[in-house]
Amino acid sequence: MSKKLIVPETGPKAVGPYSPAVEANGFLFVSGQIPLDPASGELVLDSFEAQVRRTLENLKSVIEVGGASLKDVVKVGIFMTDIARFGDLNAIYEEYFGESRPARATVQVAALPKGVEVEMDAVAVIPR
Numbered sequence: 095m096s097k098k099l100i101v102p103e104t105g106p107k108a109v110g111p112y113s114p115a116v117e118a119n120g121f122l123f124v125s126g127q128i129p130l131d132p133a134s135g136e137l138v139l140d141s142f143e144a145q146v147r148r149t150l151e152n153l154k155s156v157i158e159v160g161g162a163s164l165k166d167v168v169k170v171g172i173f174m175t176d177i178a179r180f181g182d183l184n185a186i187y188e189e190y191f192g193e194s195r196p197a198r199a200t201v202q203v204a205a206l207p208k209g210v211e212v213e214m215d216a217v218a219v220i221p222r
Contacts, residue, residue, distance in 0.1 A: 095119055105155040106132045109207060114156045122160040122218040126173070127152040128210045137208055142179050145212050146186045153214050154190065162218040167196040169217040176211065177202035183212065 100115035101108075106127060108114050115124045129138040129148035132155070138148040154164055170191075174183065180200065196216070206213050 100156065100160045102132075102156055102159040104132060105159055106130055106152040107135075115160045117160055117220060120220055120222065122157060122162050122166075122216075122220050124153060124156050124160070124216040124218070126171075126207075126213040126215040127156065128207060128213050130208075137210060139210070142176075142182060142211055143186060145210060146183055149210075149212050149214050150186065150190045153216055157216065157218050160218070161220045164190055165194045166218040166221060167191070167194065167216050168219055170196050170198045171215045172198065172200040173203045173206060173213045174200065174211060175203060175206060179211070 095118060098117040099113040100117055102114060106114060108125065112125055115122055127149050129145040130152065131138050131148065132152065138144050157164060157167065172183065
């Protein structure tokens, strides 16, 4: 098995002892992304919608550094603190993924790191 750690130079940094992504055997496993602005290092907490967009931008950024795109994503995990915002999340999510529609699980959780309202992870196939 080949394994390569993916650490974006200018993208979102890990907030703990883990890699933002790991490439293994043609797959890219992206760690949970939160709405952390990579330029400022500050959380984007303006609104739920702003958190979802920043989280998706971070996910996209790490995926692209890993050599894939959102169209190559096969699985997304979404964690949110208020499942009542599911429709709001879906509207923004669809803007990013469109018809590529990866498999997905969405769960409500009691809390997320740094008090954010949403976190997402993903698995992508790296095109060769």
